[in-house]
Amino acid sequence: MQRGTSLARLARFSDCLWLLAARALSVRYRRSVLGFAWTLFYPLGTMVILSLVFSQVFAGVGHYAFYVITGVLPWGFFSLASIQAADSLLAASPVLRKVYVPSVVFPASVVTANFVNLLLSLLVLPLVALATGAQALPSFGLLALALVCLLAFTGGVSLLLAAVNLFFQDVRYFFEGILLLWFYATPIVYPVSVLPEHLSWLPAINPFAWILLLMRGALYGSVVPVGAPLLCVAFSFSVLAIGWMLFHRLERRFYAWL
Amino acid sequence: MALVATAAPAKAGQRRVVQVEELGVRLRSETHRVRSLREYLLLGRRHVGRVSWFEALSGITVSLQAGELLGVVGDNGAGKTTFLRVLAGIVPPSEGRVSVAGAIAPLVEMGAGFDVELTGRENVFLYGAMLGLDRRRVAGLFDVMVDFAGLQDSMDTAVKNYSSGMVARLGFSVATAVPPALLLVDEALAVGDANFRLRCSDRIDRLREQGTVVVLVSHDLELVRSQADTALWLHEGRVGAVGEVGAVLAAYQAQLERGGGEVAA
Numbered sequence: 001m002q003r004g005t006s007l008a009r010l011a012r013f014s015d016c017l018w019l020l021a022a023r024a025l026s027v028r029y030r031r032s033v034l035g036f037a038w039t040l041f042y043p044l045g046t047m048v049i050l051s052l053v054f055s056q057v058f059a060g061v062g063h064y065a066f067y068v069i070t071g072v073l074p075w076g077f078f079s080l081a082s083i084q085a086a087d088s089l090l091a092a093s094p095v096l097r098k099v100y101v102p103s104v105v106f107p108a109s110v111v112t113a114n115f116v117n118l119l120l121s122l123l124v125l126p127l128v129a130l131a132t133g134a135q136a137l138p139s140f141g142l143l144a145l146a147l148v149c150l151l152a153f154t155g156g157v158s159l160l161l162a163a164v165n166l167f168f169q170d171v172r173y174f175f176e177g178i179l180l181l182w183f184y185a186t187p188i189v190y191p192v193s194v195l196p197e198h199l200s201w202l203p204a205i206n207p208f209a210w211i212l213l214l215m216r217g218a219l220y221g222s223v224v225p226v227g228a229p230l231l232c233v234a235f236s237f238s239v240l241a242i243g244w245m246l247f248h249r250l251e252r253r254f255y256a257w258l
Numbered sequence: 259m260a261l262v263a264t265a266a267p268a269k270a271g272q273r274r275v276v277q278v279e280e281l282g283v284r285l286r287s288e289t290h291r292v293r294s295l296r297e298y299l300l301l302g303r304r305h306v307g308r309v310s311w312f313e314a315l316s317g318i319t320v321s322l323q324a325g326e327l328l329g330v331v332g333d334n335g336a337g338k339t340t341f342l343r344v345l346a347g348i349v350p351p352s353e354g355r356v357s358v359a360g361a362i363a364p365l366v367e368m369g370a371g372f373d374v375e376l377t378g379r380e381n382v383f384l385y386g387a388m389l390g391l392d393r394r395r396v397a398g399l400f401d402v403m404v405d406f407a408g409l410q411d412s413m414d415t416a417v418k419n420y421s422s423g424m425v426a427r428l429g430f431s432v433a434t435a436v437p438p439a440l441l442l443v444d445e446a447l448a449v450g451d452a453n454f455r456l457r458c459s460d461r462i463d464r465l466r467e468q469g470t471v472v473v474l475v476s477h478d479l480e481l482v483r484s485q486a487d488t489a490l491w492l493h494e495g496r497v498g499a500v501g502e503v504g505a506v507l508a509a510y511q512a513q514l515e516r517g518g519g520e521v522a523a
Contacts, residue, residue, distance in 0.1 A: 016387035023376065023384070099371040099388045100347040100363065168295035252350045255343075256286040256311075 006248045009102045016101060020109035025116060039117055040124060043072045047128070050189050061191045063134035063220075066125075070219045071188035071212055073121050074146075078154045078208065079179050081114035085158030086165040086172040093258040103254055104247060107162040111155050119147075125219060139218045145229055146214035152236040153207060156243030163247045166257045187212065207235055275359045275439055275471045276322040276345065282353030283315040283340055314340045315495045316353070322488075324469040327462070329486030329503065331479060331510050336492040338475045339367075342442045345473060360439020364389050366430050367444035374418035378409060378428060381417050385432050399435045406457070407431035422449045434461055437468045444475045459485065479507055 010017070029036050051065040061067050085107040089096065092106040128134075165171040186208050187195075195202060203209035210232050217224035287310050315337045322328055330338050343349040344356055346365040371385045382403060386396035404410055407427040417425060426449045434441060441462070450458065462472055462485075476482055482489060482503065489506035491498035499509040 012390050013387065015393050016384070016390075019384050019387050023373070023380070027375075095371050095373075095388070097343070097348065098365060098367060099385075100365070101388045168298060170294040170296055174295060255349050256284075 006102070006104065006244075006251075010104055010108070013102055013105050017105050017109045017112060020105065021112040021116065024109065024113035028113075028117075036120065040121055043069055043076055043121065044124070044128075046072050046189075054189065058191060058194065060193065063129075063132045065132045066128055066134035067191070067216070067220060068189055069125065069128055070216050071186075073118060073125075074150055074212065074215055075183065075186070075188050075208070076121075077114050077118040078150065078157075079183075081111045081154050082158045082161055083172065083176065083179070084110045084114070086161035086175060089162050089166050089254065089258070090169070096254070096258050103251060104159070104244075107158045107247075108155070111151070111158050115151055115154075134220070141218075142214060142224065142229070143218035145233070146211060146218050149214065149232040149236040150211050152240040153211060156236070156239035156241070159240075159243035159247040163250045163254075166254060167250075182206075182208065207239070211236070273324050273359070273469075274321055275324050275326075275469070276320070276473075277357045278318055278320045278345075278354070279356075280354035281315055281318040281341075281344060281351050281356055282313065283337075283344060283349055284311045284352040285314045285340070286310070287312050313495050315344070315492075317496055318354070318492075319497070320490060320500065322471045322473075324471060325466045326487050327466060327472040327474060327485055329482035329489045330473060330475045330492060331477070331482055331489060331507065332492035332498065337495040338492055339444055341492065342367075342444050342473060342475060345440060346442055358440055362389055362391075362436065362438040363440040363442060364433035364438055365442040365444065366426075366433050372417050372425060372429065375416060377414050377416055378404075378420070379413040382413075382428070382432055385429070389433065389436075391436060395436070403428075403431045403435045406435075406461070408454070423451060423454070426450050427454055430458060434465060437465050437470055439470065441465060441470050441472045442475075443472065445477070448476070448478070479511070483507060 028039065047065050047069045050068050055064045058064055088106040088110045089103060092103075095101065096103055096106075125138075161171065161175060185202055186206055187203055192200075192203055192209075203213075210228060213222075213224060213228055214232055216222045217228075318341065320328070330341065332338050340349060342365055344351055345358065346363050347358070348365070371388050372381050373384060376384065379400075382400060383393065383396050386399075387393070404413060407424075407430075409424060409428055412420065412424065417428075420428075430443075430450075466472060474482065474485065486503050488501060489503040490500045491506050491510040493513065498513065499506045
């Protein structure tokens with residue numbers, strides 16, 4: 001199976017990756033009248049509802065609606081991409097049993113499609129900022145760094161899930177449960193300041209909270225602790241490297257389980 | 259163990275393209291399925307160990323020269339398709355060594371790699387990309403591929419509306435547009451009409467002149483007799499006979515007449 005290194009193989013099949021990603025997006029956009037608008041429906045809807053419910057509770061948070069959407073968009077990308085990636089190998093099994101394609105192409109195309117969707121979704125942020133009166137001058141360098149970390153972290157988690165879910169097909173459901181807990185353990189819809197004293201360590205051990213810290217630093221103008229960018233880069237790429245290596249170590253065993 | 263791409267020596271017609279040594283493939287049988295983490299955690303590791311495996315192939319040794327056509331025959335479940343998938347790089351060998359000189363070894367079988375929801379055009383590009391061809395290459399060859407398949411008027415139709423013959427034509431056409439080092443054909447041509455089969459065998463002849471090795475799996479023994487240079491009879495995952503076509507087919511037919519007994523050593 002080893003025709004060149006795994007990276008070289010992925011490069012040779014990059015067109016395949018893009019076509020699969022483009023297909024996933026075009027199916028998503030083509031199959032409904034509203035198309036792309038639907039993918040904004042969830043984050044915007046969440047934002048509106050939460051603002052109505054919580055803007056009094058979290059009155060201390062300036063521009064609460066903007067705070068929420070800067071958290072919900074990256075979280076939506078992470079959770080959707082990783083869940084879809086978990087299923088990606090099984091979904092591709094008719095192809096993987098018949099054509100020689102590096103299997104990494106399938107989870108990678110899922111993450112790519114969702115990432116493109118996230119980038120498009122970010123374009124509504126200036127509108128939300130205008131509507132809520134939040135600052136609309138993002139720091140683009142920090143935003144790019146946050147997005148790169150988010151992509152690497154999501155990619156690593158997606159590769160792990162895709163590989164493991166082939167052997168144990170309920171891993172996906174375990175992970176959905178974990179995601180639910182993870183969502184509430186992460187300061188997405190609430191500010192860190194509402195955490196009680198005995199839980200204040202929670203965001204510090206939560207990789208997604210660190211990525212959000214960068215994201216909000218870039219978009220929302222909150223203070224980013226010195227060292228946070230470096231820390232984010234370090235753990236995001238570690239997760240990616242671990243996912244990549246585990247995926248390729250297990251790859252030889254995939255066929256029997258497809 | 260690994261499928262290694264080796265450098266191809268210069269002289270066509272004599273160079274070895276495919277080398278299979280003592281190939282063995284173990285596959286999971288579907289009976290004991292422990293596939294959930296919940297069961298794994300509840301029942302423990304020893305139950306997962308109960309997943310049973312069978313030898314889909316064992317002790318296969320074959321060597322093929324550029325331009326050679328190997329016909330593979332055998333009963334259903336004898337390992338013919340698994341053998342092709344190993345050569346295509348889809349199934350990793352559990353034992354032995356497989357080496358194929360050259361990067362592209364497309365496997366043509368029914369409906370290979372097609373996404374039935376997409377149009378013929380989209381599938382040409384997707385399948386081309388899955389064969390490792392880049393976009394421009396596929397775009398440049400698009401008209402040739404479509405003409406050969408005779409599907410000029412069906413490119414904007416979803417493949418789910420194609421007949422099985424149309425799918426086979428398009429698959430074969432895309433897979434052979436760029437001369438591959440190794441072409442693997444699994445009964446795919448059986449559904450094509452007579453005219454298309456004629457053009458296929460023309461194209462196969464031309465590819466072989468350019469050095470392509472062809473491995474053809476077929477239940478049509480007369481087709482194998484007329485096309486193949488050598489034949490391989492797979493019997494229950496092992497080599498029943500290999501070598502000169504007439505002798506291999508005779509051995510296979512003798513076994514068929516005995517009603518599927520043990521192979522004489």
